Amino acid sequence: MWRPKKKEQEKNIDRFQSLSSEQTVQTLFDTLEHSNDFKRYKVGASGWVISYVSTMCDDKIINDTLLPVLKQHELQSLEDMKDKLPVDNIRVTEDTKKIEENVMTGYIIVQEKSADQKVLCVPASKYEGRKVSIPEVEFSVVGPKEAFVESIDTNMSLMRKRLPISQLTFRELKMGSITQTRVGVVYIDGIADEDNIQTVFQRLKNIDYDQIIDSSFISQMISDNSTSPFPQLLDTERPDRVVEVLVEGKIAIVVDGSPHVLTCPTTIVEFFSASDDYFLPWHLATAFRLIRLFAVFFSVLSTPLYVAILTYHHEMIPEELMSTIVASRADIPFPPILEVIILELTIELLREAGARLPTKIGQTIGIVGGIVIGTAAVDAGLTSNVLLIIVALAALASFTTPVYQIGNTIRLIRFPFLIGAQMWGLVGVAMVMMFYIGHLIKLTSIGRPFFAPLYPLRFRDLRDAFIRLPFSKQSERPLQTRPETSRRFNKEHVSERRDIDE
Amino acid sequence: MRGKLLSVLCLIFAAGCNNIDSVEDRAIVQISGYDYIDENRIKGTVGIPQYGEESARTVEELNLTVETESLKEFDIQIQNESSKPLSMGKLEVNLYNEDLASRGITEFMDILSRDPRIGRNIYLGIVDGDTQKLIEGEYNQNETTAKYLKGIIENNIDQNLPKTNLHYFLYAYYADGLDGYLPYLKKKNSHIEVSGISIFKEASQVAVIPAEDTLILKLLKEKVEKGSQTIQTEDGRVGMEITDSNTSYQVKKTGDVPRFFVNITMKGFINEMKETGVESQKNPTRINKLEEEFSTYYQSKAEEMIELFKDNETDPIGLGNIYKNRMRNFDKQVWEEQYSEVLVEVNVDLKITGMGISL
Numbered sequence: 001m002w003r004p005k006k007k008e009q010e011k012n013i014d015r016f017q018s019l020s021s022e023q024t025v026q027t028l029f030d031t032l033e034h035s036n037d038f039k040r041y042k043v044g045a046s047g048w049v050i051s052y053v054s055t056m057c058d059d060k061i062i063n064d065t066l067l068p069v070l071k072q073h074e075l076q077s078l079e080d081m082k083d084k085l086p087v088d089n090i091r092v093t094e095d096t097k098k099i100e101e102n103v104m105t106g107y108i109i110v111q112e113k114s115a116d117q118k119v120l121c122v123p124a125s126k127y128e129g130r131k132v133s134i135p136e137v138e139f140s141v142v143g144p145k146e147a148f149v150e151s152i153d154t155n156m157s158l159m160r161k162r163l164p165i166s167q168l169t170f171r172e173l174k175m176g177s178i179t180q181t182r183v184g185v186v187y188i189d190g191i192a193d194e195d196n197i198q199t200v201f202q203r204l205k206n207i208d209y210d211q212i213i214d215s216s217f218i219s220q221m222i223s224d225n226s227t228s229p230f231p232q233l234l235d236t237e238r239p240d241r242v243v244e245v246l247v248e249g250k251i252a253i254v255v256d257g258s259p260h261v262l263t264c265p266t267t268i269v270e271f272f273s274a275s276d277d278y279f280l281p282w283h284l285a286t287a288f289r290l291i292r293l294f295a296v297f298f299s300v301l302s303t304p305l306y307v308a309i310l311t312y313h314h315e316m317i318p319e320e321l322m323s324t325i326v327a328s329r330a331d332i333p334f335p336p337i338l339e340v341i342i343l344e345l346t347i348e349l350l351r352e353a354g355a356r357l358p359t360k361i362g363q364t365i366g367i368v369g370g371i372v373i374g375t376a377a378v379d380a381g382l383t384s385n386v387l388l389i390i391v392a393l394a395a396l397a398s399f400t401t402p403v404y405q406i407g408n409t410i411r412l413i414r415f416p417f418l419i420g421a422q423m424w425g426l427v428g429v430a431m432v433m434m435f436y437i438g439h440l441i442k443l444t445s446i447g448r449p450f451f452a453p454l455y456p457l458r459f460r461d462l463r464d465a466f467i468r469l470p471f472s473k474q475s476e477r478p479l480q481t482r483p484e485t486s487r488r489f490n491k492e493h494v495s496e497r498r499d500i501d502e
Numbered sequence: 503m504r505g506k507l508l509s510v511l512c513l514i515f516a517a518g519c520n521n522i523d524s525v526e527d528r529a530i531v532q533i534s535g536y537d538y539i540d541e542n543r544i545k546g547t548v549g550i551p552q553y554g555e556e557s558a559r560t561v562e563e564l565n566l567t568v569e570t571e572s573l574k575e576f577d578i579q580i581q582n583e584s585s586k587p588l589s590m591g592k593l594e595v596n597l598y599n600e601d602l603a604s605r606g607i608t609e610f611m612d613i614l615s616r617d618p619r620i621g622r623n624i625y626l627g628i629v630d631g632d633t634q635k636l637i638e639g640e641y642n643q644n645e646t647t648a649k650y651l652k653g654i655i656e657n658n659i660d661q662n663l664p665k666t667n668l669h670y671f672l673y674a675y676y677a678d679g680l681d682g683y684l685p686y687l688k689k690k691n692s693h694i695e696v697s698g699i700s701i702f703k704e705a706s707q708v709a710v711i712p713a714e715d716t717l718i719l720k721l722l723k724e725k726v727e728k729g730s731q732t733i734q735t736e737d738g739r740v741g742m743e744i745t746d747s748n749t750s751y752q753v754k755k756t757g758d759v760p761r762f763f764v765n766i767t768m769k770g771f772i773n774e775m776k777e778t779g780v781e782s783q784k785n786p787t788r789i790n791k792l793e794e795e796f797s798t799y800y801q802s803k804a805e806e807m808i809e810l811f812k813d814n815e816t817d818p819i820g821l822g823n824i825y826k827n828r829m830r831n832f833d834k835q836v837w838e839e840q841y842s843e844v845l846v847e848v849n850v851d852l853k854i855t856g857m858g859i860s861l
Contacts (some may be wrong), residue, residue, distance in 0.1 A: 312526045315591035315619055322530070322592070324554040336524050358753065423517035476765040 009023055023096045025117050032103070040114075045071045049111040052124070053403035056106035061087065061324055066108060078112065078120040095116050101180075127151060130259075132158065135237050137404050143279040147237045152182050152256035158239040159186065167191075170254075173204055174353060176212035182256040183218065186242075191249045193482040194263060199446045200251050202254065215258035224444045229412055231405040232445040234266040241275050249483030251446075265448035267439060267480055269465040272296065274402030277468055286467040293466060295397035302394045303340050304417035304429050311335040312425030328384035336387075337422040342381050343391045344418075346373060348411065352396075452480050529564075532648035535633030537598035538605065546576045547634045549586070551646045555579040563646045565638045573609055591619040595651045596626050596668075596688070599633045600683055603700060603707035611705055617673050622669035625655045628700040628707060630688040642692055651694060655685055660695045660727050662713075664720040675705065679822020683719070686710055703816040711807070718803045720745055721766055722819050732774065734797050735792070741774030742796060745855070751824050760825055762846045766800065771856035789854055790811045797850040804848040812842045821846070 023031075029051060032038040040051040048070050052062070065087055075081045080091050093099060094117050103109055106125030112118075132154065135147035148155045156170055161164035167189040175183045185200055203222035212218060215235060223232040233253070236242060237260050242252050245263045253262040271290055277285040309316050310325070332339055350369035354362045374392070377383045394414075401407045413436065420428030443450035461478045463469045475491040477483040479501060533549040545567060551618060552562040568579040596614065598607055614620055629636050637647055645653075659665055666685055674682035686698040699716050701709040711719060717729045726747040732739055747768035754761045772792065813819060821844065826832040 042680055310525045311522050313591075314530060315621065317525065317592075319592070319594070323551070323553045326526050329524070330553065332526075335522075383596065422515065423520075 011190055023097055023100070025099060025119060026115060027112075028096055028100055028103075043067065045068060046075070047113070048075075049114045050108055051103065051111070052108040053103060053106065056104070056126065057108060058106075059122040060128035061122075062108065066110075066122060066124070070110075076465075078110065078118060081110065081120055085122060087124075089123050090120060092118065092120050103473050109479065129154065134219065138236075138238050138241070138275065138402060140276045140279065143275055144238070144240045146239055148239060148259045148261055150257050152184055152254050155239070155254050155259075155261065156184065156186070157170060159243055159246070159252075162239060163188070164244040164357060168246070171201075173201075175204065175207055175218075176209060178210040179212055181212040183212065184254040184256075185244065186252040186254060187248070188246050191247070191477070191483050191485055192251055193249060193484060194483065196251055196446060196448070200253065200264065203446070204253075205485040212255065213257065214410075215253065215255040215260045215262050218253060218255055219262050219434045222446075224446065224450075225442075226441065228443055229409045230268070230443060230450070231271070231403075231409065232266065232443065232450060233262040234270055234403060235260040235405060236403070237261075238275055242314050244275075244278070248477050249481035265445040265451050265481060267445070267450055267461075267465075269453070271403045271406040272401060273464075273468075276402075282470040287464060289468060292400050292402070299394045299397035299427070300414045300417060302390050302397075303344060303387075303414060304421040306390055306419060307336045307340055307423035308425045308429055311422065316353075325384075325386055328386050331381045332384055333381070337418065339383050339387055340391070340418060343377070343387060344414075346377070347391055347395045351411075448480060448482075453478075523587060527586055528589040529584050530589050532592055532646060533595045533597070533637055533651065534593060535599070535629065536610065537604055537633045538601035542571050543569055544571075544573075544576070544602065545634060546580065548580060549637050549647050550584075550588075551648070552658070565634075566647050567634055573613060589619075590617065593620055593624055593706070594648045595655075596624060597629050597633045597636065597651075598626070599629050599684045600700070600707065602630045603684075603702075606704070606706040606729040608705040611663075611672065611675060614668060620668075622667070622672075625652060625666065625685075626668055626669045626671055627655065627685050627687045630686060630697060636687070636694065637688045639689055639694075640692065641694070651687070654687075654694055654696060658685070658730055662695060662717040662720060662731075663699070664716070664723045672708070674702075674818070674820075677820070677823055678832075679817055679824075679826050679837060681816045681818045683711075683818045701811070701814065701816055701818055703814060707818050708814040709810060711715045711810075715803060715807065717744075718800065718807050719798065719818065721768070722749060722764065722804060722807070724749070730773070731796075731799075733796065735795055739774070739839060740772060740792060740795075742770045743773050744768050744770040746770075751821075753825055753828050755829060759840050759843050759845065760829070762821055762824075762844065764804070764846060764848045765851065766804070766848065767851040767853075769853050769855050770796075771858065772854060773858055775857075788822075789857070793852050793854050794853075797852045800850045800852070801848050804850075805846065808846045808848075812844070815841065817841065832843040 016291060029038075030042060032051075033040070034051070035053070037053055037055045038051070039054050040049065042049055050062075050066070050070070061209055065085065067083070069085055075084065078092050087459050096117075099109060099119055099121065102121040102123075106127075108122040108124050110120040129151045129455075130149045132146050132149055134145040138147075139161045146158060148158065150166070165188070169187055169189045171185045173183045173185070175181050183204060185197070185204065187197055191424060192240060200222070204218070207218070207221050209217070209221065219231065219233045220226060225232065234245075239261075242261050242263060246252055250263050250265065253264070255262075274292075277289055280288070310329070317474065329336075334342070346369070350365065350373075353369070354365050357365060368391070374388050378385050378388055398407055398410045400474060401410060416435075417429055417432050420432035422428070424431065439456045441449075449456060452458050458479045460476060461480055463473055464478065472494040475488050475494070477488060478485045480485075529550045531548045531550055535547045537545040537547070539545050547565055547567040547568075550564045550566070552564050566580055566583045569577060569582065570576040570579050578586075595609075598610070614624075639647065641647065641650055655663070655666070663685060664683065666683065671682040671684060674680045681704070682702045683694050683699050684702065686700040688697040690697055696713065696716075698713050699711045699719060700707045701711060714731075717726070717731050720726055720729060721744075726744050729744040729747075730741060731744070732741040747766060750765045752763040752765070754763070772789075773791075808819070811819065815838070817823075821832075822837050822841065825837065
């Protein structure tokens with residue numbers, strides 16, 4: 001049944017491809033003329049034909065720069081015009097593919113006669129885009145408050161202005177057979193490992209897909225294990241964070257149209273480090289990092305432990321808590337597991353609803369959900385008070401992760417734990433934990449171990465993992481990235497005693 | 503892949519065979535006690551707290567009592583009386599009637615030491631009188647008997663009672679040259695008191711040390727940080743609180759029979775000497791004399807107590823254990839024969855560090 005269908009599909013693709021490949025300038029313009037925003041006309045008496053997509057071109061350049069030149073000067077040829085026009089990056093070409101690309105990105109095509117294959121491309125692109133604004137996902141109280149936007153050029157300039165060195169390399173690829181998305185690979189030559197760069201390029205070149213809408217497409221396509229719930233490329237909207245890791249020898253992938261930049265190779269601990277950690281004194285940052293780590297464990301394990309202990313291990317409940325727990329559980333018609341699943345699902349529903357709704361209504365939903373549904377559920381005898389607190393705290397704790405992607409992972413991975421807890425108690429929790437740890441140990445991020453610096457144990461990298469030592473102790477770049485040059489600064493210089501001001 | 507999937511599925515379905523009751527569907531036994539009826543029969547009582555509604559927060563206790571011929575039967579019979587399955591995991595206090603204790607509680611120790619759900623930090627106690635009455639008794643505290651009793655024992659361990667729980671008792675029970683002891687409890691109208699320490703030989707009670715002498719045993723066994731003792735001096739009663747003590751044992755084997763030297767050093771302060779009418783500040787010699795009086799008191803009491811142990815052929819201090827640890831060629835049989843002739847010399851070094859704020 002579906003075999004002939006597949007053939008038909010292939011035929012359709014062939015038709016699309018043949019439409020775009022075997023073209024002359026004439027056929028290209030014929031195709032374009034189906035669209036109403038495509039303009040093509042003769043200018044004045046000189047007979048020059050200009051064609052452009054009006055929605056992509058800047059009126060100013062057409063009216064102030066191009067048309068006066070065309071109308072006033074007596075120009076002999078396209079080359080002559082190329083010299084006279086006060087616009088940079090003008091080229092003369094006969095390649096239809098190039099012409100198509102140019103006209104679709106806002107170039108004005110000038111021809112001597114309308115049937116000519118040889119044309120002049122004048123850049124006049126106009127991009128409508130957001131201004132650089134404050135980061136919304138990875139907000140920080142102190143530190144820079146610039147976030148990436150949807151334009152790859154703006155994003156690059158945000159990075160370049162922080163790294164004014166010639167070694168900062170930006171290599172661009174075109175990806176997505178239809179969307180033709182610009183994808184840039186950014187790294188610092190001389191620090192980033194050559195193998196890592198090769199791996200990234202190889203993976204990017206292997207992508208064969210028709211549309212690349214966002215950087216997360218790339219993230220999913222080039223990740224080492226696409227069935228894993230753990231993100232293997234870190235995405236961030238903070239230029240300062242990207243620059244930080246670039247200097248460490250990592251590689252950034254910038255995608256046009258996406259305000260998120262991917263960095264790799266990454267490790268699990270990097271997902272729990274916020275940019276705030278580097279703006280605070282190291283001991284405070286360490287304390288907050290540990291709190292965040294605890295929050296993650298609490299968020300994942302608290303409800304499974306509740307289920308396991310209430311169903312199997314009554315001995316573990318402290319005497320003082322016994323009456324509270326038993327009294328609040330007494331009227332609940334469900335076993336602990338159902339109770340937990342009901343409440344967890346409610347919280348998940350609230351999150352989804354909150355995320356989909358406009359900000360203002362979203363807040364209302366949060367309050368309605370948190371207070372009204374919570375107390376109502378307890379009053380109705382569907383869940384116990386104790387569990388409500390645990391679930392609410394667990395949800396709160398899962399919001400402490402600085403990277404949004406890992407937050408989603410944490411939301412999800414507690415459900416296997418719940419199943420394990422219900423079936424085999426603490427043994428089940430331990431089994432699921434072992435499964436996850438095994439999975440994490442096997443996981444790689446562009447070929448580099450994801451569970452480092454824990455496995456393989458890299459003692460040097462632990463200086464900036466669960467704790468953050470002061471900058472004076474971070475004299476070497478992390479081993480994880482295998483940097484070409486690992487020394488950051490002269491360690492002896494730091495330890496010099498400077499008790500006399502010279 | 504198929505094998506893996508199959509084994510996971512097996513695990514999931516096998517887990518369904520497990521019969522599980524969550525915590526509120528179980529009768530959680532917190533206290534259990536056994537009484538002696540006659541040669542063949544014992545009477546067992548369990549206390550199960552009944553947690554009320556949250557608003558009321560009153561604690562009631564359900565007591566079930568059955569008479570059975572053996573311990574195994576006890577388990578079955580008590581389930582017959584209960585509407586929920588019994589769960590022994592939160593057992594906190596386990597009591598034995600004195601009659602039962604003097605006839606031996608080997609069987610009970612075996613059960614307690616084998617059950618993995620029962621913690622090693624539960625308290626055991628010997629009851630002077632009827633255990634059932636003690637468990638069923640109404641006490642003024644708004645808490646269960648189990649919690650009340652646990653509190654009493656824990657509080658006393660901080661004071662004059664030597665450390666005791668199932669772990670210590672079992673250790674002493676199984677060790678060579680060491681015997682156990684348990685708190686001796688008594689119901690007095692509407693409260694319970696620790697009225698002494700019952701001394702065991704193997705698993706049978708052989709003697710009871712009265713409440714005022716419990717500190718002596720504690721001094722011999724372990725470091726005391728908060729013990730208090732009152733003695734009668736020629737001027738009247740004087741109370742002292744021990745703030746720090748240390749006990750060391752020395753064994754010397756010169757002849758056939760080993761000799762033990764017990765050195766107790768302690769610090770304390772006088773907290774009650776009103777009756778004497780002596781102004782302590784102006785009388786440093788009086789303090790020196792008090793130090794001496796207390797030292798001789800502790801020394802004679804300790805020696806007396808050791809004599810009592812020797813008479814009963816029991817060794818709660820663990821002299822035999824010390825001997826075994828420090829000397830080569832320990833022979834249990836020889837030791838047991840020698841024990842009554844062993845010389846124990848107690849030496850008390852007491853320092854009074856304060857007399858309180860006297861006016």
